[in-house]
Amino acid sequence: MKHGSKLAAVATGLVLAGSATMTATTTASAATNMNGGPLPAGTTPINILNLNDFHGRIDTDGRGTLGKNFACTILTQREALGAANTLTLGAGDLIGASPFTSSIQNDEPTLDFLDAIGMNASSVGNHEFDQGYEDLTQRVEPRADFEYVGANVFFKGTQTPALKQYETYDVAGVRVAVVGGVTSETPNLVEGAGVANLDFIDPVEGVNRVAIQLTDGNAANGEADVIIAEYHEGGPYSSTTGTLADQLKVPVFAHLVNDTSSKVAAILQGHTHQAYVYDVQIPGEATGSTRPVLQTGQYAAAVGKIQLGWDATAKKVTAYNAANIPATAPSAACLANPTYQAAAKIIDDAIQYAAPIANQKVGEVTADITRGRTTSGGEDRGRESAMSNIIAQQYVESVNAPGRDLGADIGMMNPGGVRADLLYDTDGTVTFAEAATVLSFGNALKVADYTGAQVKQILEEQWQPAGASRPFLAMGLSKNVTYTYDATRAQGDRITGVFIDGKAIDPAETYTITSSSFLITNVGTKPDNFGTFLQGTNYRDAGLVDQNAFVDWLKANSPVSPTTQQHGIAVLGAPTAVSYGKTTSFRVEGLDLASANAPRSSSVEVSIDGRRIGSFPVTQGRLTEPVPTRDGAADVAFKLTGKILPDDSPRTAYIKVVAQPSGSVAWIPVRVKG
Structure with a gap:
C-alpha cells in the first residue's frame, strides 16, 4: 500500500x-x-x-x-x-x-x-x-x-x-x-x-x-x-x-x-x-x-x-x-x-523459483576475481580489473573456438557490463547464478573489423567527454593486448602505444575485435561514448549469448585464477631514442590492478631487446590526478654501455618494463644511437 x-x-x-x-x-x-x-x-x-x-x-x-x-x-x-x-x-x-x-x-x-x-x-x-x-x-x-x-x-x-x-x-x-x-x-x-x-x-x-x-x-x-x-x-x-x-x-x-x-x-x-x-x-x-x-x-x-x-x-x-x-x-x-x-x-x-538452476555448480576459482575497487572498497569503473580482463579473454577464446573460429585478435569489455565479482568464499565453487550475475544483460557476442588507428581511438575514448559523471571508463582487454598512455596530454592524444604480443599495432592494418553487442554495434548511439565502435566493418554475430558463453567457458577452464597484469600503463617522459653513454630517464605509473587482493609491485625489471638494464624500486600509493587513478610508480634512469644495435640502425629497439610480482608490461619503442 x-x-x-x-x-x-x-x-x-x-x-x-x-x-x-x-x-x-x-x-x-x-x-x-x-x-x-x-x-x-x-x-x-x-x-x-x-x-x-x-x-x-x-x-x-x-x-x-x-x-x-x-x-x-x-x-x-x-x-x-x-x-x-x-x-x-x-x-x-x-x-x-x-x-x-x-x-x-x-x-x-x-x-x-x-x-x-x-x-x-x-x-x-x-x-x-x-x-x-x-x-x-x-x-x-x-x-x-x-x-x-x-x-x-x-x-x-x-x-x-x-x-x-x-x-x-x-x-x-x-x-x-x-x-x-x-x-x-x-x-x-x-x-x-x-x-x-x-x-x-x-x-x-x-x-x-x-x-x-x-x-x-x-x-x-x-x-x-x-x-x-x-x-x-x-x-x-x-x-x-x-x-x-x-x-x-x-x-x-x-x-x-x-x-x-x-x-x-x-x-x-x-x-x-x-x-x-x-x-x-x-x-x-x-x-x-x-x-x-x-x-x-x-x-x-x-x-x-x-x-x-x-x-x-x-x-x-x-x-x-x-x-x-x-x-x-x-x-x-x-x-x-x-x-x-x-x-x-x-x-x-x-x-525457490530460481534455486534449481541457480545452485548448479559450473566452475571454480582459486581466489576472488573482482572488479576495480576504490580505496574505500567500492566499485570503480575507472580502473582496469581482473574481472573485466578475464571476460575480454573469454570472449576471444569463445568466438575463436574450433568450429566457430571468427578470427578475433582482441577482446574488449566495458566495465559497466560487469555487474558482479566471483568470490572464493569457502571452497571456490562458482554457481550458475553467480556466473550469470557477472554478465546479467544477456547480450549477443559479436565481432567486427577495425584499423589499428581505430583500435587506438577506442582506447582514447576511455577518457569520457567533458562533463561526464564518470570521467574515465577502463576497458577490459584480452591478455595479448597492452598499451601505454600519458594522461597529461590533450584529449584524443593520450595513448602513446598499443601492442599485441609485444608488437606495436600498425595503424593501417585490420584487427578483429570481439565483445558484446552493446559495444560491437553499428546502429544507434555511442555505447558508453565509445563512438568508434560504430565505425567498424564486416560486423558479424558469433551465435553466442555472453552469459551462456561465460558459463560454458568456466566449465571448460576451471579452476580459474585472477589475472594480475595491468594492461594499460602510464609512461611519462617516454624516450624516443637512447644514446650510448647518456642518461635515459622516464617514469612509469599505474603498474598494479585495483582489483581486490591484486599484488602490489615492488620493483620493475628493465631491458632493451632482451638485454637486461637493471631493476628499479616501485613506490606504492594511489595517484589520483589526472584520471585514471594509478597504483604503483617507478622512476627509471640508466646509461647504456655496450652495443645493443649497430650505430644508427634503422630497426626499432624496444625498452621492456616488467613489474614484479604483478607481471604488468610496458613497451617503449626507441632508436638506439651511437
Whole structure:
C-alpha cells in the first residue's frame, strides 16, 4: 500500500511552456540544516525515504539478506517518522543488471517487492530502458504500483513527454511533487534501438521546466507546495573519497546542484553508485540558505532519509535534516510485521523459483576475481580489473573456438557490463547464478573489423567527454593486448602505444575485435561514448549469448585464477631514442590492478631487446590526478654501455618494463644511437 495520498495524475502529453529561467510566483525553498535536531516547532514534517541503484538486489546469497535487511530498515524508519508524513522514493535503476534470483523472472519479483514495501515514486534510470521504451511502458510500469517519472524524456523531435513527468502527493495537507530526471547519456548506455524514438534532454532543464509549471499559480496545469527532484545522475565520489568541493569540480555534479531551480527543496541523486549527504547553497538565495543533496550508494546498503519542515505561514520549507541510514538485520518487530512478511515472502518465493538452476555448480576459482575497487572498497569503473580482463579473454577464446573460429585478435569489455565479482568464499565453487550475475544483460557476442588507428581511438575514448559523471571508463582487454598512455596530454592524444604480443599495432592494418553487442554495434548511439565502435566493418554475430558463453567457458577452464597484469600503463617522459653513454630517464605509473587482493609491485625489471638494464624500486600509493587513478610508480634512469644495435640502425629497439610480482608490461619503442 502506498503512503501519502496521491493527487490527480499528470497528463503524459502535457507540453510545458516557458524556459528554465522564467520567474515564478512562489518563494524559494531556502532552508536551514538542523544537523539532526528537531524540526522547528509549528512546522509540518515531510519525510522522504529514498533508494537508488537497487538493481534487483532482493537476493545475492540465497537467503535474501540484502532485500530483507532493506525492507526492515524502510519499515522501521517509516514507523518512526509517521507513515502519513512519509514518501518512499527512488532515483532510478531499481531494476536491470540484476542478480539471477530477480533476472530469471525479468525483474518481476523486484517490482513486486518494491510494491510490497510501499514505494510511491521513482525517477526512471537508464537501466529501466534496458529492454527498450515499449518494455518500460507496457510491462514494467503496469507491473509496478508505484510511479515512474522522467521530466526530460520526449518523443524524438517533439516537445511531447514520453513519460509521466512528475507525481503529486498530499502529505499531511501539503502538496508535494516528485519530479524525475534521468541522465541525458541514456541513449549511450542502453541498446540504441530500444530508445531510437526518444530524446533525452538535460535533466536539469527538464526538472526546472516542471518546477516553473508547478509554481506559476495556474491550478489548471498543476501546483505544488514542495518540489522534490529525483535525478538519476550524480557525483563521482563518495563521502569517504571526496568532499563537496571535489564534487563541485565535476561539471555534471555542479550543474545538478547549482542550476536546479531554487524552487526545489531537496535533490536526490543516483547513477554513480556513491554515498554522500551534502548541504548545498541554493542559487540566488542568501548565504547559508541551503538544501540537502543525497545519494545512498548502491544495492540497498542504506536508506536515504530527509526530513523537511514546512512552514505554513511562510509557505516554504524552512528547515531540514538529511542522512543515510545503513540497512540492518530484521528486528523482532519486523519479523512480526505483516508488511515485512509479505515482502520477505516475495523474496523467498523468488529464491525457490530460481534455486534449481541457480545452485548448479559450473566452475571454480582459486581466489576472488573482482572488479576495480576504490580505496574505500567500492566499485570503480575507472580502473582496469581482473574481472573485466578475464571476460575480454573469454570472449576471444569463445568466438575463436574450433568450429566457430571468427578470427578475433582482441577482446574488449566495458566495465559497466560487469555487474558482479566471483568470490572464493569457502571452497571456490562458482554457481550458475553467480556466473550469470557477472554478465546479467544477456547480450549477443559479436565481432567486427577495425584499423589499428581505430583500435587506438577506442582506447582514447576511455577518457569520457567533458562533463561526464564518470570521467574515465577502463576497458577490459584480452591478455595479448597492452598499451601505454600519458594522461597529461590533450584529449584524443593520450595513448602513446598499443601492442599485441609485444608488437606495436600498425595503424593501417585490420584487427578483429570481439565483445558484446552493446559495444560491437553499428546502429544507434555511442555505447558508453565509445563512438568508434560504430565505425567498424564486416560486423558479424558469433551465435553466442555472453552469459551462456561465460558459463560454458568456466566449465571448460576451471579452476580459474585472477589475472594480475595491468594492461594499460602510464609512461611519462617516454624516450624516443637512447644514446650510448647518456642518461635515459622516464617514469612509469599505474603498474598494479585495483582489483581486490591484486599484488602490489615492488620493483620493475628493465631491458632493451632482451638485454637486461637493471631493476628499479616501485613506490606504492594511489595517484589520483589526472584520471585514471594509478597504483604503483617507478622512476627509471640508466646509461647504456655496450652495443645493443649497430650505430644508427634503422630497426626499432624496444625498452621492456616488467613489474614484479604483478607481471604488468610496458613497451617503449626507441632508436638506439651511437
